[in-house]
Amino acid sequence: MKIIHTADWHLGDRLGRLDRTADLRKGVERVAEYCEEHQVELLLVAGDLFYERIPLPEMADALRHIHRVFKPFFARGGTILAITGNHDDDAKIDLVRAGSFLAAPTPNGTVFDRGRMYLQNGLTFGRFHSAAGEQVQLVLVPYPRAVRFGLEDSYRTREEEHRLLQNHLTEWSAQIFRRPEFDISLPTILMAHLHVRGANLQRTLFRVSEADDVLIDPAILKSGWSYVALGHIHAAQAIDDVPTLQYPGPLDRLDFGERHDERGVLLLDLGRTGLQNDPVRLPLAATPMWDLTLTDPDSELPRLPEQYPQRESAIVRVTVDSRQSTVSRDEIARKLRKTFPRLHQITWSDDATSSQSHTLTADPTDTQRTPAASVRAYLEARLAGDPDRGAILALAEHYIATLEMPV
Numbered sequence: 001m002k003i004i005h006t007a008d009w010h011l012g013d014r015l016g017r018l019d020r021t022a023d024l025r026k027g028v029e030r031v032a033e034y035c036e037e038h039q040v041e042l043l044l045v046a047g048d049l050f051y052e053r054i055p056l057p058e059m060a061d062a063l064r065h066i067h068r069v070f071k072p073f074f075a076r077g078g079t080i081l082a083i084t085g086n087h088d089d090d091a092k093i094d095l096v097r098a099g100s101f102l103a104a105p106t107p108n109g110t111v112f113d114r115g116r117m118y119l120q121n122g123l124t125f126g127r128f129h130s131a132a133g134e135q136v137q138l139v140l141v142p143y144p145r146a147v148r149f150g151l152e153d154s155y156r157t158r159e160e161e162h163r164l165l166q167n168h169l170t171e172w173s174a175q176i177f178r179r180p181e182f183d184i185s186l187p188t189i190l191m192a193h194l195h196v197r198g199a200n201l202q203r204t205l206f207r208v209s210e211a212d213d214v215l216i217d218p219a220i221l222k223s224g225w226s227y228v229a230l231g232h233i234h235a236a237q238a239i240d241d242v243p244t245l246q247y248p249g250p251l252d253r254l255d256f257g258e259r260h261d262e263r264g265v266l267l268l269d270l271g272r273t274g275l276q277n278d279p280v281r282l283p284l285a286a287t288p289m290w291d292l293t294l295t296d297p298d299s300e301l302p303r304l305p306e307q308y309p310q311r312e313s314a315i316v317r318v319t320v321d322s323r324q325s326t327v328s329r330d331e332i333a334r335k336l337r338k339t340f341p342r343l344h345q346i347t348w349s350d351d352a353t354s355s356q357s358h359t360l361t362a363d364p365t366d367t368q369r370t371p372a373a374s375v376r377a378y379l380e381a382r383l384a385g386d387p388d389r390g391a392i393l394a395l396a397e398h399y400i401a402t403l404e405m406p407v
Contacts, residue, residue, distance in 0.1 A: 001134045002038050003268040005279070006031060007046035007193070007231030008250035010087065011062040012054030015255060016344055018315060021058075023287045025065055027251030031265055032069040034282050038267055041078055041114075041130045043070075046231030046248075047085025047143055047193025049119065050092070059092060066117070077114035077131050084121040084142040085193040085231055093121050110181055112138070121148060123172060125179065127186070136226075136270060137183065139176055141192035143232065144169055144214045162214045169194075170220055177224055187226035187274050196221065198240065199233045199247065212395060221245055226274035234258060236281075243278040252287050256317060256344075259289035288314035293349075297325045297332050304339045317345040 009028065013020040035043060050059055070080065084093055112118060112128045124140040142148060144165040151164055173190070176182060195213045218239050221228045228245045236249035248266045253259055263286040266279040288310050294300045297320055305311065318336055322329055329348065337343050379396055 001042065001130045001132075001136060001270045002040045003042045003044060003136075003189075003270055004031065004034060004038075004040050004265050004282075005044045005046065005191075005227075005229040005246065005268060006248050006251070006265040007229075008048040008085065008234060009045065010048055010051045010250060010254060012051040012058045013254060014051070015315065018342055018344060020252070020254070020287075021062075023252050027263070027284050028066065029069050030284055031251075032073060034265065034267070035070070035073045035078060040073075040267075042128055042136070043073070043078065043080045044189070044191050044229045045080065045082035046191050046229050047083050048087045048231060048250075049082050049084070050088055052087040052089055054092075056092060056095070070117075074115045074117075079112055079114050079128060080117040081112060081128075081138065081140065081191065082117065082119045083124075083140050083191060083193055083231075084119070084148075086143040086145075088121070088143075090121055090145075090148065093119060123149065125176060125182075134270075134272070135186050137186045137188040139173070139188065139190045141169065141173075141190065141194065143193040162212075165214045166216065169214070169216065173220060187270055187272065188224070189227045189229060189270075190221065190225045191229040191231075192216075193231045195232055196230065196239050196245075200235045200237050201233065218242075218245065226270065227268060227279075235261065236264065244275060246279060248281075251284060253289055256289055256291070259291070262286060290314050290316045291319070292316060293319045293321075294332075295321045295324075297322060298327070301332070301335050301339070308340075311340050313342070314340065315342045315344050316340040317347070318343065319347040319349050321349045323350045 009024060011021075011024055011028075013024060031043070034040065050062070054062070066080075067074075070078070073080075084090065110126045112126050114129070114131070120140050121142050123142070124138075126138055126140075128136050128138060130136075146161055146165065149165065149168055151161075151168060177184070194216045196218050197215045198218060221239070222242060222245065226244065230239075230245070230247045233247045234250050234254070235247065237247050239245040239247070246266055249261065249263055250258075252263055253261060263284040264281045265284065267282055268279050269276040290308070308314065318340075320329075320332060320336075322332060325332060333346055336346060375396060379393060
């Protein structure tokens, strides 16, 4: 049975004022092509299908796009199993699951029907039968939130919540093997949106603690499972170099902290005794993200179109020393925007008063933004490219929740 493992699609994502829809849809379309090229029967999306602030109309449009590009896949019985991540909003997901023509809200008993898409935001156990009658058991674990697991009133602090969830997941995963319907003779896949202790966090020295996230010990993932399909960490990797314990990384580069990262999905060949060989990485084209520095704008600006042939698609940050320029900063900025349609940020390195980052963000007159959203938008703009961006944003979410700011 051929299976593709992917994660962290973040459909509807934005980087400042830049809408990433087209970039991410290219990734979705390439995944659909891979499903046909390799005659895949099961596509696993290990959490964060959507950007957390995607409006409902855009979410519906993203699902219509999935339905359209995966139409041949569904027609021959292909099935998509997706779980929710930390960026997926449960209220929106529940609405989609209740009313969408695409996403089946619950499996049929313990069997996932072929030719459907499932979007699960609760702990789920079930089986999938291929067209040839092969079977795989699946244990689905969305990002652990107390409300998702019915544990809302069992903790006082964020750290207590994380420890509670860690213990709950450890016990629940162990109990799975003792369920009467669990068949130890079948290959079993665990798909989870989790932070596994020791995972590489993309060139950062920051180490996540139990105050920051729910940490799962890799030891509990190394036995009993034919494969563990992980999402949440954006750096593609095999945990502890174990080929059956994998993060595939997202569909595309999502910020400048990921500008050097390659992207891809993992192709699995599952037999009756488990994986037939190590997962094969299939590449995805990643959006170019460039950091440019101009020390002599007058001479360098005219040469940029020739030097950067991918300038129409690339997302760009530019640092400019304008002291030697004969034209104004406004004129330099105008030329840069004309050269790079997806210009994200200009920094004036010679300006000691502003320190320089002028991020091209959404309309500042937007009065509908909540205080929490304003904090998030400010931090996302200021931390673009910072290697600790993810950790800092996670801490910000913790304090926003503590202060009970509106979301």
